[in-house]
Amino acid sequence: MQIKFGYRDNFLCEIRPTGLLCSECMYIDGSTAVIEARDLKHKEVNDLCREAMLSGVSKIIINNVFGQRYIGTRLYNPDGQHKVTITINKFPGNDLGIFLDGHRIIVNGNAQDGVGNTMNEGEIIVHGRAGDVVAMAMRGGKIFVRDNVGYRAAIHMKEYRDKLPVLVIGGTAQDFMGEYLAGGVVIMLGLGLKENENHRANYIGTGMHGGVIYLRGHVEPHQLGKEVGVRELDDLDWQVLQTHVHEYCRHFSKEPAEILNGKFIKLLPVSRRPYGNIYAY
Amino acid sequence: MYSFQLPEFIIDRAADRCIRCRVCERQCANKVHSYDAELDRMFSGEKDCVGCQRCVVLCPTLALNVRPRTSDYRPNASWTRDKMQNLKKQAQTGGVILTGSGNDKPYRIYWDHLVLNASQVTNPSIDPLREPMELKTYLGRKPDSVKITRCADGFEVETESFPNVAIPTPLVFSAMSYGAISYPAYLSLAAAAKELGTLFNTGEGGLPEHMRREYGGNAIVQCASGRFGVDADYLNNAQIIEIKIGQGAKPGIGGHLPGEKVLANISETRMIPIGTDALSPAPQHDIYSIEDLSMLIYALKEASNYEKPVSVKIAAVHNVAAIASGIVRAGADIVAIDGFRGGTGAAPQTTRDNVGIPLELALAAVDKRLREEGIRNKCSIMVAGGIRCSADAIKAIALGADGVYVGTAALIAMGCTLCQKCYTGKCNWGITTQDPFLIKRLNPELTTQRLVNLMQAWSHEIQEMLGGMGINAIESLRGNRDHLRGIGLEDWELNVLGVKGAGE
Numbered sequence: 019m020q021i022k023f024g025y026r027d028n029f030l031c032e033i034r035p036t037g038l039l040c041s042e043c044m045y046i047d048g049s050t051a052v053i054e055a056r057d058l059k060h061k062e063v064n065d066l067c068r069e070a071m072l073s074g075v076s077k078i079i080i081n082n083v084f085g086q087r088y089i090g091t092r093l094y095n096p097d098g099q100h101k102v103t104i105t106i107n108k109f110p111g112n113d114l115g116i117f118l119d120g121h122r123i124i125v126n127g128n129a130q131d132g133v134g135n136t137m138n139e140g141e142i143i144v145h146g147r148a149g150d151v152v153a154m155a156m157r158g159g160k161i162f163v164r165d166n167v168g169y170r171a172a173i174h175m176k177e178y179r180d181k182l183p184v185l186v187i188g189g190t191a192q193d194f195m196g197e198y199l200a201g202g203v204v205i206m207l208g209l210g211l212k213e214n215e216n217h218r219a220n221y222i223g224t225g226m227h228g229g230v231i232y233l234r235g236h237v238e239p240h241q242l243g244k245e246v247g248v249r250e251l252d253d254l255d256w257q258v259l260q261t262h263v264h265e266y267c268r269h270f271s272k273e274p275a276e277i278l279n280g281k282f283i284k285l286l287p288v289s290r291r292p293y294g295n296i297y298a299y
Numbered sequence: 300m301y302s303f304q305l306p307e308f309i310i311d312r313a314a315d316r317c318i319r320c321r322v323c324e325r326q327c328a329n330k331v332h333s334y335d336a337e338l339d340r341m342f343s344g345e346k347d348c349v350g351c352q353r354c355v356v357l358c359p360t361l362a363l364n365v366r367p368r369t370s371d372y373r374p375n376a377s378w379t380r381d382k383m384q385n386l387k388k389q390a391q392t393g394g395v396i397l398t399g400s401g402n403d404k405p406y407r408i409y410w411d412h413l414v415l416n417a418s419q420v421t422n423p424s425i426d427p428l429r430e431p432m433e434l435k436t437y438l439g440r441k442p443d444s445v446k447i448t449r450c451a452d453g454f455e456v457e458t459e460s461f462p463n464v465a466i467p468t469p470l471v472f473s474a475m476s477y478g479a480i481s482y483p484a485y486l487s488l489a490a491a492a493k494e495l496g497t498l499f500n501t502g503e504g505g506l507p508e509h510m511r512r513e514y515g516g517n518a519i520v521q522c523a524s525g526r527f528g529v530d531a532d533y534l535n536n537a538q539i540i541e542i543k544i545g546q547g548a549k550p551g552i553g554g555h556l557p558g559e560k561v562l563a564n565i566s567e568t569r570m571i572p573i574g575t576d577a578l579s580p581a582p583q584h585d586i587y588s589i590e591d592l593s594m595l596i597y598a599l600k601e602a603s604n605y606e607k608p609v610s611v612k613i614a615a616v617h618n619v620a621a622i623a624s625g626i627v628r629a630g631a632d633i634v635a636i637d638g639f640r641g642g643t644g645a646a647p648q649t650t651r652d653n654v655g656i657p658l659e660l661a662l663a664a665v666d667k668r669l670r671e672e673g674i675r676n677k678c679s680i681m682v683a684g685g686i687r688c689s690a691d692a693i694k695a696i697a698l699g700a701d702g703v704y705v706g707t708a709a710l711i712a713m714g715c716t717l718c719q720k721c722y723t724g725k726c727n728w729g730i731t732t733q734d735p736f737l738i739k740r741l742n743p744e745l746t747t748q749r750l751v752n753l754m755q756a757w758s759h760e761i762q763e764m765l766g767g768m769g770i771n772a773i774e775s776l777r778g779n780r781d782h783l784r785g786i787g788l789e790d791w792e793l794n795v796l797g798v799k800g801a802g803e
Contacts, residue, residue, distance in 0.1 A: 029597060029630070064601055087594070088601040094531035112594055113585075117602040119531040132585055132594070138530040151585045155526035157570055173584045174525065178570040198580055200571060228575055291558055291576050298394030
């Protein structure tokens with residue numbers, strides 16, 4: 019009996035040669051490559067993306083994406099500043115743009131789990147919702163999600179030198195949003211929530227020791243982690259907020275004034291060392 | 300700092316030998332020794348002494364003798380001194396007792412109950428000084444079968460090959476991060492690995508950018524829950540990418556590198572701001588299942604263009620065989636198992652001493668299980684945690700390991716004396732500290748040479764033992780338990796190890 023071996027076969031068996039796929043599923047028109055992803059495996063899609071990037075195009079359009087994973091990940095280019103814009107039509111799979119290094123991804127549809135996981139630089143714009151672990155351990159770049167996101171968004175995001183990761187969530191998030199947050203800016207706009215309806219997330223910012231979360235809309239104190247302090251926004255906060263909200267509105271054709279009129283709070287860590295005193299040395 | 304604590308060590312100073320040169324005073328980061336100019340005398344405050352023996356070996360007149368103070372309380376096999384002292388510390392602070400290094404409790408060490416075979420009469424032993432003896436090891440997935448066809452100019456291998464990394468000896472340096480150990484210590488491991496052509500493991504603290512081009516070709520880079528210093532460049536400059544799920548010294552828990560250790564260089568390497576705590580959460584928050592693990596394995600393969608083997612490192616725990624099977628099925632090319640005697644820069648003592656299982660049993664169980672399932676060839680097995688000498692290493696290979704991680708032994712080669720105070724950041728030997736004054740005590744050129752010497756000595760010993768068995772390639776010993784016998788073991792232990800008793 020032929021037993022399929024684990025996941026490897028599901029992912030990688032019968033991968034067609036890139037040369038063949040290039041002629042069958044991709045055409046390059048000037049600086050734009052168009053990939054037809056219907057029935058392609060994730061490796062095949064990413065093989066084509068890499069091939070397109072190496073051929074020098076600046077735009078890649080991928081049509082009929084249906085669950086293919088890791089789009090944008092294989093575009094590491096050691097000696098090039100060459101960055102591409104990838105437009106994904108329909109629904110990319112998990113780990114969209116994991117380890118993304120400066121490219122721009124636009125999704126015309128919903129995204130799944132792990133959007134921008136450990137992303138280093140670049141931009142991801144999702145015209146829809148996103149699943150769990152959005153922006154986990156993200157170090158730089160920007161992610162805009164038009165609607166809601168799932169559990170564990172912005173876990174362990176961190177900033178570094180000139181890198182300041184920004185995550186803007188149009189709707190609301192599920193539990194553990196901003197857990198272990200170590201840096202960066204998380205903005206959650208609460209669009210789509212009813213009046214006086216609370217944000218969905220509990221344990222917001224548990225273990226937070228850096229960065230800042232701006233929340234528009236209501237949260238009860240019990241929804242916040244122990245390591246989080248609630249503050250009013252100062253002028254500098256408003257500047258930061260305005261910049262990113264305007265950008266959000268440009269991406270999704272919304273009205274910034276309407277959004278900025280809402281009530282915002284700012285969440286900060288109460289300590290840079292939340293677990294500094296649990297040990298006996 | 301703590302009340303009701305007895306000093307752990309007694310310091311004897313031979314007055315007739317001490318020349319008041321004050322070397323001991325300058326060498327001790329714990330400020331144990333002091334000089335009174337008025338009396339022209341050295342004094343020692345024993346309560347801060349950690350027993351690292353730095354002052355003893357550097358005293359030019361051998362005037363010092365530092366020895367454990369063991370029996371002050373009424374002797375009690377149950378309420379040992381250790382337990383009582385910890386209780387007092389906790390009563391005062393309410394804190395978790397920290398420790399460093401590996402499990403020091405007297406659990407059975409199976410290496411010491413396994414003996415190797417040698418050839419006598421019926422097949423000749425081989426002299427490695429005169430005959431070739433192959434220790435070369437390939438790490439990575441091997442194909443189920445190899446199809447070779449004849450073509451015009453010889454033969455052609457048709458079977459798809461997987462990325463493998465060749466190392467000239469099965470010995471590899473263990474994961475120790477820059478942050479847990481000092482830069483000279485870290486650099487020494489990298490440089491020694493390069494000189495030997497083997498590998499070192501960056502741990503989860505990243506690989507400094509200026510070291511990537513030079514040492515990337517000898518690096519196993521880790522991607523752990525904190526994702527410190529992980530970017531596409533880091534992944535692509537490595538030989539092997541390792542997902543760290545667990546560590547033998549502290550299975551199931553994460554790590555906290557305190558902010559005061561995150562100085563400029565470490566901040567750059569970990570890619571976090573200076574002075575912030577580097578918190579590694581206990582789980583990776585994108586891995587809650589074997590399916591998720593598979594997702595990260597393939598993400599790493601995607602990020603490195605399918606050019607590098609991906610390893611998954613787990614702590615040896617109760618169901619390690621089933622977990623390892625899942626890891627291989629998830630697509631890992633290497634399974635690394637870290638036994639409960641593995642070292643650490645900092646761990647709660649209760650976890651270090653009570654969680655996990657011995658490497659020997661875990662390794663035997665994993666190797667057996669993967670063979671039974673017919674998937675042993677799909678991965679290499681690396682083992683870590685308490686490999687003290689070349690005999691431990693060769694026994695591990697006979698139990699089924701492909702490669703052996705050497706951690707604590709390498710630190711000892713650099714100067715470590717296992718005082719277990721790595722977490723204090725005051726390592727007098729300049730190894731587990733970031734204090735600019737202390738790290739100067741390690742000269743990377745000298746320590747590199749010491750590490751190279753150690754590995755060469757072990758490799759040679761392995762060759763001698765192999766030759767004695769009449770084997771001329773380490774591949775022939777891999778998983779070959781016929782060359783092992785147990786002594787003083789119970790049936791269940793022999794059964795788990797898959798070896799016969801001596802004389803059988």
